[in-house]
Amino acid sequence: MPDRIRDHAGHGATTVAARRRRLRADRARQLADLLRHQILTGGFPDGTVPHETILGTDYRASRNTVRQALDLLRTEGLVDRLPGVGTVVVARKYPHGLDRLMGLAETLREHGRVTNEVRTMAPAPAPAPVAERLQVPPGADVLCIERLRSLGGLPLSLDLTYIPLDIGTRLLGADLENTDVFRLLEAVTGRSLGHAEITLEAVNADAHSAAVLQAPRGAALLMLERLTHLVDGRPVDLEFIRFRGDRITMSGLLRRSL
Amino acid sequence: MPDRIRDHAGHGATTVAARRRRLRADRARQLADLLRHQILTGGFPDGTVPHETILGTDYRASRNTVRQALDLLRTEGLVDRLPGVGTVVVARKYPHGLDRLMGLAETLREHGRVTNEVRTMAPAPAPAPVAERLQVPPGADVLCIERLRSLGGLPLSLDLTYIPLDIGTRLLGADLENTDVFRLLEAVTGRSLGHAEITLEAVNADAHSAAVLQAPRGAALLMLERLTHLVDGRPVDLEFIRFRGDRITMSGLLRRSL
Numbered sequence: 001m002p003d004r005i006r007d008h009a010g011h012g013a014t015t016v017a018a019r020r021r022r023l024r025a026d027r028a029r030q031l032a033d034l035l036r037h038q039i040l041t042g043g044f045p046d047g048t049v050p051h052e053t054i055l056g057t058d059y060r061a062s063r064n065t066v067r068q069a070l071d072l073l074r075t076e077g078l079v080d081r082l083p084g085v086g087t088v089v090v091a092r093k094y095p096h097g098l099d100r101l102m103g104l105a106e107t108l109r110e111h112g113r114v115t116n117e118v119r120t121m122a123p124a125p126a127p128a129p130v131a132e133r134l135q136v137p138p139g140a141d142v143l144c145i146e147r148l149r150s151l152g153g154l155p156l157s158l159d160l161t162y163i164p165l166d167i168g169t170r171l172l173g174a175d176l177e178n179t180d181v182f183r184l185l186e187a188v189t190g191r192s193l194g195h196a197e198i199t200l201e202a203v204n205a206d207a208h209s210a211a212v213l214q215a216p217r218g219a220a221l222l223m224l225e226r227l228t229h230l231v232d233g234r235p236v237d238l239e240f241i242r243f244r245g246d247r248i249t250m251s252g253l254l255r256r257s258l
Numbered sequence: 259m260p261d262r263i264r265d266h267a268g269h270g271a272t273t274v275a276a277r278r279r280r281l282r283a284d285r286a287r288q289l290a291d292l293l294r295h296q297i298l299t300g301g302f303p304d305g306t307v308p309h310e311t312i313l314g315t316d317y318r319a320s321r322n323t324v325r326q327a328l329d330l331l332r333t334e335g336l337v338d339r340l341p342g343v344g345t346v347v348v349a350r351k352y353p354h355g356l357d358r359l360m361g362l363a364e365t366l367r368e369h370g371r372v373t374n375e376v377r378t379m380a381p382a383p384a385p386a387p388v389a390e391r392l393q394v395p396p397g398a399d400v401l402c403i404e405r406l407r408s409l410g411g412l413p414l415s416l417d418l419t420y421i422p423l424d425i426g427t428r429l430l431g432a433d434l435e436n437t438d439v440f441r442l443l444e445a446v447t448g449r450s451l452g453h454a455e456i457t458l459e460a461v462n463a464d465a466h467s468a469a470v471l472q473a474p475r476g477a478a479l480l481m482l483e484r485l486t487h488l489v490d491g492r493p494v495d496l497e498f499i500r501f502r503g504d505r506i507t508m509s510g511l512l513r514r515s516l
Contacts, residue, residue: 025466026378026404030418033498034387037483040457043387059385072464093459098356101512120284127317129292129301146284160288193514199298201351202460202480202503206330208283220478220503222460225295231514240291245460245478254359256451256489 028068031061035069039078040093040249049079049087077246091246094151098252101196101228103180104149104157112152116177120146123165130162133227134235143168147176148212155213156247162238182228185236194231200224200250205242213244220245286326289319293327297336297347298507307337307345335504349504352409356510359454359486361438362407362415370410374435378404381423388420391485392493401426405434406470413471414505420496440486443494452489458482458508463500471502478503 035055038044050058052066059066070087073079080090094111096104105114123141131138145161161181163171170188171181186192201223210217221242228237293313296302308316310324317324328345331337338348352369354362363372381399389396403419419439421429428446429439444450459481468475479500486495 022466029464029467030402030404030498031385033418033483034385038387060383075464076461095457098456098458098510098512101514125318127289127292129296144288146288160291195511195513198356198510198512199353200356200458200480200508201506202478202501203334204462204476204478204503206287206333208280209287218462218476220460220462222458222480225291240288243460245462248459250458252356252456253453254356254456255453256359 024065024068027061027065028072031055031059031065031069032072034059035073036076036078039073039089040095044089047089048085049089051086093247093249094156095249095251096243098250101182101193103182105180106182108151113178114156114180115150115153117148117150118145118176119148120144121172121176123168126162130238133238134162134164136164141165143171145171145176145181151247154247155215155244157241157243158209158212159242160240164236167236181237181239185228185230189230189236192231193236194229194233196226196228198224198226202245203242209242213242215244215246222248222250282323282326285319285323286330289313289317289323289327290330292317293331294334294336297331298351302347305347306343307347309344351505351507352414353507353509354501356508359440359451361440363436363438364440366409371436372414372438373408373411375406375408376403376434377406378402379430379434381426384420388496391496392420392422394422399423401429403429403434403439409505412505413473413502415499415501416467416470417500418498422494425494439495439497443486443488447488447494450489451494452487452491454484454486456482456484460503461500467500471500473502473504480506480508 052063055066056063070079074081078089078091079087081087094108097107108114122144124144125139126134126136126142128138130142131140134142136142142165143163147159148155149157149159167185167189171184174184182193203221203223205213205215205217205219205221207217210219222245224241224243226239227235229235310321313324314321328337332339336347336349337345339345352366355365366372380402382402383397384392384394384400386396388400389398392400394400400423401421405417406413407415407417425443425447429442432442440451461479461481463471463473463475463477463479465475468477480503482499482501484497484499485493487493
């Protein structure tokens with residue numbers, strides 16, 4: 001039955017080819033992950049990624065794997081290839097701490113100045129889930145603030161903030177363009193912030209958010225939802241923050257036993 | 259100068275229209291964020307999102323805003339519209355704790371059984387950055403494990419793990435398909451895990467990772483890099499984990515003072 005034999009041989013060849021492709025793709029991704037870590041932690045201090053041949057030797061990878069790995073990082077927007085120069089680091093991701101409750105300007109202080117474009121700032125009736133979480137009567141006004149936050153002139157995040165109105169009104173004249181809401185909340189209440197419940201997700205940017213953040217449509221965003229309480233437990237700040245995935249990382253330390 | 263006046267008037271009209279569009283888009287995103295929270299926290303227990311009219315009343319939003327918000331959630335793959343039924347919740351995101359160092363099966367125990375497809379498991383020479391972080395000599399073999407992890411039969415994450423070979427060899431006969439690496443590490447070393455340094459990022463899935471995870475190309479992934487140490491401080495497990503953004507959230511509690 002030559003047909004069946006041919007079929008079988010053909011199928012076998014396809015499987016071997018598919019397995020090889022898969023192995024190559026796996027290796028490229030694995031190498032890209034290692035290079036990503038180097039990029040994020042400043043492992044290439046002059047901003048230039050070593051030549052493909054050197055990477056091949058250092059990482060025991062074939063030239064094809066090195067190229068595929070660099071292609072992955074280029075698609076992510078972390079590196080670019082410049083004729084006559086080689087592969088250069090083009091994106092910088094800033095580390096946001098996960099160990100302590102801090103505002104953006106506080107946590108990124110050493111990396112530059114955070115500026116805020118206040119897009120909206122007005123009282124509005126709290127939708128039921130907002131009212132419940134901020135412990136205000138349903139339909140009571142809360143202060144809504146929407147800010148586009150930038151570092152070094154480039155958008156970092158789009159933040160929507162809900163604050164109970166008794167505290168919020170005291171923020172109306174404040175310098176929100178240059179000051180973290182956290183710092184202002186502590187100033188106007190005369191109390192420290194205590195803790196926050198946070199939830200992190202990765203989402204694709206919708207067209208409008210992408211445009212505001214100057215990112216491609218569908219760009220991966222790190223989305224942070226955070227309900228912050230004063231030290232006495234009162235919830236005072238509900239935020240929905242969309243970070244550009246190519247500009248921020250969140251780092252922290254976890255322990256096995258609490 | 260009628261031309262200039264016309265230009266100016268035209269520009270003014272455009273600006274007003276653009277501002278209206280922007281406001282509508284802002285409101286839709288704000289509503290989508292509130293509905294997302296309800297979806298993620300089981301706020302619609304029967305899996306059906308209330309009718310547009312009810313949402314409009316509850317959230318004081320226009321019908322257009324409600325529709326746009328539901329469209330955003332549909333594009334994200336969280337809800338779908340079923341003829342004759344309405345809008346139903348189709349995606350479920352599982353909460354992964356950020357407060358304690360736990361394996362996936364441990365943290366998701368109440369949500370179902372985590373199964374692992376072991377794609378690769380073999381010793382390989384450690385690239386320099388891996389050797390350095392695992393504190394083994396450069397070029398020494400480490401155990402590489404790549405697993406596709408699923409919950410309820412659907413892919414959750416693609417995990418690449420590097421383990422020093424003296425510990426790794428003891429994992430070679432273990433039941434990796436049904437057991438967390440964390441649990442196995444504690445079993446074979448007879449010691450507890452201590453702490454881990456973690457970094458979280460949002461990245462777009464490359465074509466190959468997307469295919470493996472059965473997600474659309476470019477889908478937002480929550481990427482976790484984690485270096486785990488035994489309780490005596492020895493680093494024993496370097497992992498690169500790509501979670502499907504539509505299937506996982508990370509939740510924790512941050513404090514203002516440490």
